[in-house]
Amino acid sequence: MKNVFGTQLTLLRQKRNLSQEGLAKKLFVSRQSVSKWENGEVEPSIDKLLTLSEIFAVDLDYLLVGQSQTRQLLLEIKHLQKSFDKKVLEDVNLDVYTQERIALLGSNGSGKSTMVRLILGNLMSDKGEIVRHFHSEDDLSVMPQEDLLIDTYRVIDQLTLSASIQRCFDAQKARELLQQYRLDEQYSKMIYQLSGGQKRRLSLLIAMLRPGKLLILDEPTVGMDLESIDIFWQSLDHVKATVITITHDFNQIDQYFSRVVLLKDGVIAGDESVATIHSNNQTIEQWYRMKNQKGLG
Numbered sequence: 001m002k003n004v005f006g007t008q009l010t011l012l013r014q015k016r017n018l019s020q021e022g023l024a025k026k027l028f029v030s031r032q033s034v035s036k037w038e039n040g041e042v043e044p045s046i047d048k049l050l051t052l053s054e055i056f057a058v059d060l061d062y063l064l065v066g067q068s069q070t071r072q073l074l075l076e077i078k079h080l081q082k083s084f085d086k087k088v089l090e091d092v093n094l095d096v097y098t099q100e101r102i103a104l105l106g107s108n109g110s111g112k113s114t115m116v117r118l119i120l121g122n123l124m125s126d127k128g129e130i131v132r133h134f135h136s137e138d139d140l141s142v143m144p145q146e147d148l149l150i151d152t153y154r155v156i157d158q159l160t161l162s163a164s165i166q167r168c169f170d171a172q173k174a175r176e177l178l179q180q181y182r183l184d185e186q187y188s189k190m191i192y193q194l195s196g197g198q199k200r201r202l203s204l205l206i207a208m209l210r211p212g213k214l215l216i217l218d219e220p221t222v223g224m225d226l227e228s229i230d231i232f233w234q235s236l237d238h239v240k241a242t243v244i245t246i247t248h249d250f251n252q253i254d255q256y257f258s259r260v261v262l263l264k265d266g267v268i269a270g271d272e273s274v275a276t277i278h279s280n281n282q283t284i285e286q287w288y289r290m291k292n293q294k295g296l297g
């Protein structure tokens with residue numbers, strides 16, 4: 001019988017530029033196990049299958065039998081314009097679908113955060129339209145650039161408050177998340193007693209509290225130490241929502257994202273699937289440097 005699962009696994013792994021070793025590490029199994037799955041010698045257990053579908057952000061059906069996924073349009077940005085004292089966004093057009101992991105790239109001041117604030121509805125555009133095919137209150141989560149934490153609250157009180165605002169308080173889940181983000185020892189500390197990296201981790205945890213449809217992260221790993229950065233990228237593997245992340249962390253984009261979008265001179269100057277870039281033997285950093293050169297439209 002044709003080993004569809006093994007072929008799918010190899011394809012998905014290669015699209016993400018992951019070695020068998022790299023994938024094995026994420027799954028806490030040996031490289032030999034991954035090799036055997038890909039060769040069709042052994043099948044993974046159901047929990048490993050579920051983890052694989054999370055890591056690659058695909059349906060189980062797609063992983064097992066290779067049926068094409070039904071992507072749904074989540075967000076439409078049409079001819080978006082925004083100026084402050086000068087034009088920042090001139091004519092931004094972008095469609096975002098379910099199950100995408102998008103890295104939003106661009107030089108400092110190119111308008112990435114402005115675009116995110118417009119998507120969130122925190123800022124009014126001058127012209128253009130944003131169509132949201134989701135419920136803004138229930139389906140949208142965000143980790144902004146600055147931590148929105150209350151210094152004089154204890155970690156657990158901040159978490160309870162944020163979860164109550166998001167109408168998703170679950171004490172058991174909160175405890176599990178604190179453990180997952182290695183903040184369990186900080187449980188009863190005041191926010192002002194946390195390090196910068198710990199605050200970023202708490203902000204990320206809060207953004208991940210509710211399983212919404214769209215998660216937006218604005219430079220999430222800035223100020224994090226290496227351990228926190230690892231925790232961050234590992235947790236992103238298990239997010240089911242579409243993710244738009246502003247990041248300059250090129251080491252990770254090759255592995256974690258499915259699509260890169262470049263904002264330059266007020267327009268989307270590059271929009272490509274990571275798989276296509278890799279199939280041209282480029283890294284995302286090389287693609288970005290080439291597309292973001294001055295004078296190149």
Ligand SMILES: Nc1ncnc2c1ncn2[C@@H]1O[C@H](COP(=O)(O)OP(=O)(O)OP(=O)(O)O)[C@@H](O)[C@H]1O
Pocket residue numbers: 084085088106107108109110111112113114115
């Ligand atoms: N509220 C504001 N008032 C005036 N100018 C603003 C405002 N917000 C942003 N800008 C300007 O708009 C431009 C784009 O800023 P924005 O923060 O969106 O860029 P960015 O791509 O996110 O940059 P960075 O990578 O440095 O975070 C900058 O020139 C900035 O000074």
